[in-house]
Amino acid sequence: MKLTTLECNRQIAASPEEVYDVWIDPESPGGPWFSPNNDKQQSKTILAAKVDGLFYHSVSVPAQNMVFTHYGRFTRMERGAVVEHTWVSEATQGRESVVTTTFTAVDGGTLVRLTHSGLPDDDHAKQRLAGWQWVLGALAQRLGKSR
Numbered sequence: 461m462k463l464t465t466l467e468c469n470r471q472i473a474a475s476p477e478e479v480y481d482v483w484i485d486p487e488s489p490g491g492p493w494f495s496p497n498n499d500k501q502q503s504k505t506i507l508a509a510k511v512d513g514l515f516y517h518s519v520s521v522p523a524q525n526m527v528f529t530h531y532g533r534f535t536r537m538e539r540g541a542v543v544e545h546t547w548v549s550e551a552t553q554g555r556e557s558v559v560t561t562t563f564t565a566v567d568g569g570t571l572v573r574l575t576h577s578g579l580p581d582d583d584h585a586k587q588r589l590a591g592w593q594w595v596l597g598a599l600a601q602r603l604g605k606s607r
Contacts, residue, residue: 461580461581461583462580462581463559463577463578463579463580464579464580464581464585464586465575465576465577465578465579466574466575466576466577466579466588466589466592467495467573467574467575468573468574468577468589468592468593468596469571469573469574469596470571470572470581470588470596470597470599470600471566471567471569471571471572472569472570472571472572472599472600472603472604473568473569473603473604474569474570474603474604475540475565475569475570475602476540476541476563476565476570477539477540478563478570478603479540479563479570479572479599479603480539480540480541480543480563481539481566482599482602482603483543483561483563483599484507484537484543485509486507486517487503488602489598489602490597490598490599490600490601490602490603491595491599491602492517492595493505493507493515493517493520495517495519496568499507500521500522500523500536501519501521501522502519502520503517503518503519503520504516504517504518505517505518507586508534509534509537510534510537511534511536511537512534512535513533513534514531514532514533514534515530515531515532515533515534515545516530516531517529517530517531518530524591528549528550529549529550530547530548530549531548531549532546532547532548532559533545533546535558536560536598540563540565541562541563542561542562542563543560543561544559544560544561545558545559546558546559547559547576550584551579551580551584551585551587551588552578552579552580552584553580555578557576557577557578557579558576558577558578559574559575559576560574560575560576560577561573561574561575572596572599574592574596575588576588576592598602
């Protein structure tokens with residue numbers, strides 16, 4: 461099976477530490493683990509944000525009769541610099557992929573670079589890229605205007 465790597469970037473008007481803190485907080489709107497529970501979707505997140513800590517993130521969309529479940533293990537964490545974790549979901553066809561997110565100080569803000577490697581090269585990968593771009597947009601909106 462052919463595998464692919466996705467990359468997306470966003471410059472955010474906040475310090476690397478501020479961006480990192482929102483990124484790993486499941487209670488913080490704008491982070492990848494946050495999903496509001498409302499009449500449109502229900503979510504459940506279990507997250508131990510530390511090296512070798514596990515995460516489970518599930519979002520149910522009743523109107524579409526769909527459940528999106530993701531899980532993995534944190535492999536590298538340096539406050540204000542990097543979060544790396546494995547990622548398994550239906551979109552990875554059960555294979556373990558790796559998400560590396562770096563936070564670099566640039567022009568008074570932070571360049572967030574996300575790389576998701578080891579994904580099957582199919583339509584799900586394109587949807588995953590759009591999903592990660594949406595997450596980076598929500599992060600930028602939460603922390604201030606992106607540049």
